[in-house]
Amino acid sequence: MTTMHKLGVGIRRAWPRGVALSIALLGLAACAHNTPLQPAATGAAVVATDKIAPVLKVVARQLAAGRSPSDFTHGPVRTDSQGRLQVYVYISSLSPDDLAILAKQGLADAMSSPVLHLVQGWVKPYDLDRLAGLPFVTRITPPRYAQPR
Numbered sequence: 001m002t003t004m005h006k007l008g009v010g011i012r013r014a015w016p017r018g019v020a021l022s023i024a025l026l027g028l029a030a031c032a033h034n035t036p037l038q039p040a041a042t043g044a045a046v047v048a049t050d051k052i053a054p055v056l057k058v059v060a061r062q063l064a065a066g067r068s069p070s071d072f073t074h075g076p077v078r079t080d081s082q083g084r085l086q087v088y089v090y091i092s093s094l095s096p097d098d099l100a101i102l103a104k105q106g107l108a109d110a111m112s113s114p115v116l117h118l119v120q121g122w123v124k125p126y127d128l129d130r131l132a133g134l135p136f137v138t139r140i141t142p143p144r145y146a147q148p149r
Contacts, residue, residue: 048132053141056085060125077142084108084122089131090138091117098136105130 059077069079078086094114102110102119106127112119123131132140
C-alpha cells in the first residue's frame with residue numbers, strides 16, 4: 001500500500017509540469033507557423049490599414065510627428081538612418097512582377113522567401129498604406145528578431 005501511495009504522489013506532482021510543458025510546446029508550434037493571413041471568405045474586402053501590424057502604425061505615426069529614427073534602432077520595430085522601417089510583407093503570390101510592384105510602391109532592399117510567402121525589406125512610413133493596398137499583400141509586420149536568452 002505504501003508503494004502505491006508514493007507512486008500516486010509522484011504522478012500528482014509531475015502532472016502539472018507535463019501540462020505546462022504541453023502548453024508551452026503548443027505555443028511554440030503556433031509561433032513557428034507563418035502561413036499568411038488570407039482575406040475573409042465572406043467576400044468582405046479587407047481594409048488596407050488592417051493589414052498593417054498595430055505596432056508599425058504607432059511607430060510610423062511617431063516618426064511622422066518628428067521622432068528620431070535613432071530611437072528605433074533596437075526593439076520590436078527597427079528603423080535605419082533614413083527613417084525607413086524594416087518589415088516583413090506577407091504575400092499570396094510571388095512572381096518577378098510582384099517584386100517589381102512592391103519596389104515601385106516603396107519596398108527597398110527586398111529579400112524574398114517564396115516558401116514562407118514573405119518579402120523582407122525597408123519602407124518609408126508613408127508608403128505602408130500603399131503596400132498594404134496591394135491585392136496580393138496579406139499583412140505587414142515587423143521582423144521576428146532573434147532573442148538572446
